[in-house]
Amino acid sequence: MPDPKIELHVHLEGTVRPATLLEIAGRNRVALPADTVEGLTELYRFRDFAHFIEVWAMTTAALQTAADYRQIVVDYAAEAAAHGAVYIEAIFSPARPAADGTSWEEVFEGYCDGAQEARELHGVDVRLTPDIPRGFPLEAAEETARKAIAYRERGVLGLGLGGPEAEFPPELYARAFDLGRDGGLASAPHAGEVAGIDSIRGALEALGADRIRHGIRAVEDPALVRELADRRTVLDVCPISNLCTGAVRSLADHPLPTLIEAGIPCSLSTDDPAMFGTDLGREYDVATAMGLPAQGFFDAGIEGALCDEETKEALRRVGAAYEWPAG
Numbered sequence: 001m002p003d004p005k006i007e008l009h010v011h012l013e014g015t016v017r018p019a020t021l022l023e024i025a026g027r028n029r030v031a032l033p034a035d036t037v038e039g040l041t042e043l044y045r046f047r048d049f050a051h052f053i054e055v056w057a058m059t060t061a062a063l064q065t066a067a068d069y070r071q072i073v074v075d076y077a078a079e080a081a082a083h084g085a086v087y088i089e090a091i092f093s094p095a096r097p098a099a100d101g102t103s104w105e106e107v108f109e110g111y112c113d114g115a116q117e118a119r120e121l122h123g124v125d126v127r128l129t130p131d132i133p134r135g136f137p138l139e140a141a142e143e144t145a146r147k148a149i150a151y152r153e154r155g156v157l158g159l160g161l162g163g164p165e166a167e168f169p170p171e172l173y174a175r176a177f178d179l180g181r182d183g184g185l186a187s188a189p190h191a192g193e194v195a196g197i198d199s200i201r202g203a204l205e206a207l208g209a210d211r212i213r214h215g216i217r218a219v220e221d222p223a224l225v226r227e228l229a230d231r232r233t234v235l236d237v238c239p240i241s242n243l244c245t246g247a248v249r250s251l252a253d254h255p256l257p258t259l260i261e262a263g264i265p266c267s268l269s270t271d272d273p274a275m276f277g278t279d280l281g282r283e284y285d286v287a288t289a290m291g292l293p294a295q296g297f298f299d300a301g302i303e304g305a306l307c308d309e310e311t312k313e314a315l316r317r318v319g320a321a322y323e324w325p326a327g
Helices: 018-028 037-044 049-062 066-082 094-099 104-122 137-149 170-182 197-205 215-221 222-231 239-245 257-259 280-289 292-305 309-321
Strands: 007-012 085-091 125-128 132-135 158-162 186-191 210-213 234-239 266-268
Touching: 007 132, 007 210, 007 234, 007 266, 007 280, 007 292, 018 037, 018 066, 049 186, 049 239, 066 085, 066 104, 085 158, 085 215, 085 309, 094 104, 094 132, 094 137, 104 137, 137 158, 137 170, 137 197, 137 292, 158 170, 170 186, 170 197, 186 197, 186 280, 197 210, 197 215, 197 222, 210 215, 215 234, 234 257, 234 292, 239 280, 257 266, 266 280, 266 292, 266 309, 280 292
Parallel strands: 007 085, 085 125, 132 158, 158 186, 186 210, 210 234, 234 266
Antiparallel strands: none
C-alpha cells in the first residue's frame, strides 16, 4: 500500500494521457497531429518549454464539453489514488475554453461534477483552484475570479495565476485577486519558477499569496527564504517539472532540501504529469532519494491546503493512523 499523499499543484489539462486525448478528440471531431496512442506518446515527449505549450494548447483545444472536463478529473483521481493520493487541489484554466466559445458555466460545471464523482468512485477529495492564464485580457482574469466565487459551494477554494511568468508579473493581476479575496477565495499563484525573487515578492505583496506554486527561486535570496519560513508559506514543489523546463539543471541541483532545511514547508506535486512523463509516485521517489521523508510532504500538504479545518482534521487523522517509514 503506498504512503498517503496530498497533491496541491496539478493542472488537470496536463493530466490527459494520450489514449484519453484520442478518445475525447474523436468524439469532439477534433483533428490531432497523430491518430495512434504511440504517435501521441512520441509527440508528448518533452523537448522544450515552447513544445510543452504546443502540447498543452492541443489538449485544451480537444476539451470542449462538460463531459470532457468531468472525465479528466475522474481519470486523474483514479491515477493519483493508485499512488496513495487522498486529497488533491486541482488546477484548470477556464478562460482558455471560454475564449474558444465554451460557456464559463459548462467549464465549471464539468470540473465540479468531476470532483464530486472522483470522491464517490475513488475516495479522493478533489478541490478546485482555477488559474488565471497570464497574457489573457485582464477582463478574463476578473471574470475567472467572479465565476470561481460563484462555485465556492461546489469545492472551488482559491484562485491561481499561471502561464509566462517573466512577461506578466503578479502586480498586473492584483484587482482579480482582490475580487477573489473579497469573495472568500484563497490566493495560490505560480511564482519563482521561471522568474526570480521579484515574482515571489509580487505574489506575496500584490496578490496576498496564501501559498506559492513552485517558489523554488526563493533560494537565491536568504532574506526571502527567512521571510517564507517565518510566514510558514507552503511552496508547491514539482521536481520533475522543474527539471524538464530547465528551472533546475539536474535533480542533484534541486533546492528542495535546502528550502526544507531552512524551515519552509514544501508540498510535493506533479504539475503536468502526462506532459512531463511523471506521476505522483515518481515525484516521491525523487524526493525520498534526496533523503527527505514522505511524512514531511504530507504534513506540509495539510498545512498548505486551502480547505476548511474539518477537512484538515480528517487528513491529520489519516496521517496519524498511518505507519510511516522510519527516516
